[in-house]
Amino acid sequence: MSFNTALSGLNAAQAELNVTANNIANVATTGFKESRAEFADIFSTTSFGSSGTAIGNGVLLANVAQQFNQGNLEFTSNTLDLAVSGEGFFILSPSETNSNSIFTRNGEMGVDSNGFVVNNAGARLQVFPVNADGTVTATSLSSTIPLQLPQTAGVPTVTSLVDIGVNLPANGNILDPLAFDPLQTSTFNASTSLTVFDSLGESHVVTAYYVKIADNQWATYYNSTDANGATLPLNIADVGPGDTAPVGAGGQTYHTLTFDNSGSFVANVPSVITTTAIDFLNGSDPTQLISFNYANNNATQFSSPFTVNVLDQNGFPIGRLTGVEISDTGVVRANFSNGQTTALGKIALARFQNAQGLGQVGNNSWQDTIDSGAPLVGEALTSSFGQVRSGALEVSNVDLTAQLVNLIAAQRNFQANAKSIETNNTVTQAIINIR
Incomplete structure (x- = not known):
């Protein structure tokens, strides 16, 4: 014995x-x-x-x-290196055909050939689907989806609205609007340009020309160029009877801006500044319309040089992915070359009543068992879940x-x-x- x-x-x-x-x-x-x-x-x-x-x-x-x-956090320069500071496990899907979730504290992530964010064993990181503002639409384990980085920002967005806020010099010379010629700087007082986009995502430069036609009153013309490089006058459409656009040089219609004696914006004629249909002769939508908004952008007429305070438009070309940002709450946003930012998902976390009851499956991953209890799924920094740290790894x-x-x-x-x-x-x- x-x-x-x-x-x-x-x-x-x-x-x-x-x-x-x-x-x-x-x-x-x-x-x-x-x-x-x-x-x-x-x-x-x-x-x-x-x-x-x-x-x-x-x-x-x-x-x-x-x-x-908790292990110590080691900071890196890789955005897709992730760590949980506090309680919680990352949720992974082992493969496209395996729906059984596994759990890990190892946040060494990369991207596979299909754009999915995966660990070094190829398991896909799971996130909650989100709205455009990053709010979660569903927080159950069954609602999680693999995180995939898009290659483009989708179809282009045509320019339909331009916001302009300028100061027009009150001491400018009064000129004849019928003598306007975009090639002769002496026929207008000031000008500014911006880039707009057609339905194909191609960019075009639109230039606004300001002609002082009376005290506190300015005529505004718009020109661009077509696919052949020729000058393309942009006419202003009539709103209705009694609210029409004046006809100027070469039969081109324009609109007027009116200011009061203190230099504050009063009105524009027509009351709605919208171009007639624009055909850039490049195969894009020939019915494109662009509206110009001065009233809500603090347009002024002071005795100071011409300045542009607001100049923005709502169109975008196709964008290429330039980077990824991950917030402390786990919201993943993709940044694109066209200036757009898209929320892709929110990193899902899981915790267990008895973490020591988890079953090891290798590669620093575990699966739930009867002893561990079912996973309790939630968002970072809610309930007892910890904080997601991007650019950091939890060491052994x-x-x-x-x-x-x-x-x-x-x-x-x-x-x-x-x-x-x-x-x-x-x-x-x-x-x-x-x-």
């Missing part, structure tokens, strides 16, 4: 050595959680035996328990110094149990040698 008792001690010491060696081997593994060997004594007696005089039968390995305490929580001490202790335990076997062997040999 004493041989078996000592043998169980050897096995226990060997198990502790194995656990400690595994911890040490993963001291540099991102998101790794150290394990602890937990032992229990073996106690054996009959139902009528005396427990007061019973001797134990040795030791057994009761459990190898992982310790889910292994304390190397403590593990080296454990190695020494396990080695001593092994030697002591081996000595027990040696002593038992000596006693047995002494009995055999009795004559």
Whole structure:
């Protein structure tokens, strides 16, 4: 019996050595959680035996328990390096055909050939679908989707509205609007240009020309160029009877801006400034209309130089992905070359009633079990979930110094149990040698 008792001690010491060696081997593994060997004594007696005089039968390995305490955060320059500061696991989908979720604290992410954000084993990072403003539409585990980075910002957006806020010089010379010529700077007082986009996403430069025609009154012409580079006058459409655009040089219609004696904007004629249909002769939509808004953009007429305070339009070309931003709450936004920003999703997090009950599946990942309980899914910085840190990784929580001490202790335990076997062997040999 004493041989078996000592043998169980050897096995226990060997198990502790194995656990400690595994911890040490993963001291540099991102998101790794150290394990602890937990032992229990073996106690054996009959139902009528005396427990007061019973001797134990040795030791057994009761459990190898992982310790889910937070590891230190190591900051990197990679946006897709992720860490959770606090409670929570990232949710991963092992593959396109495997719907069983796995969970990890390892946020070393990259992008595969299809634009999906994946870990180094190819498992896809799961996010909650979001609205345009980044608010989540559903927060259940079944509603999560793989995070995929788009290559373009979608179809182009045609310019339909231009916001302009200018100061027109009150001391400018009064000119004849019928003499306007965009090639003769002496026929207008000031001009400004901006880029607009047609239905194909092609850019065009539109120039506004300001001609002072009376005190506190200005005529405004608009020109562009067609696909052949020729000047393309943009006519202003009539709103209705009694609200028509004046006809100016070469039969081109224009609109007027009126200011009061204090230089504040009063009105424009027509009351709605919209061009007639524009055909850029490049295959784009020939019915494109552009509206110009001065009233809401603080247009003024002061005795100071011509200045442009507001100049904006609502069109965009096709954009290429230029970068990704991830907020502390896990909202993933894609930035595009056309200036657009799109919310792609919100990183989903999971927690468990008993994290030590999770089943290991390798690659620093776990799956839920009966012991762990079902995953509780939510958003970062809500409930008890932690903060998502982009450009950071959670390093292994292994304390190397403590593990080296454990190695020494396990080695001593092994030697002591081996000595027990040696002593038992000596006693047995002494009995055999009795004559």
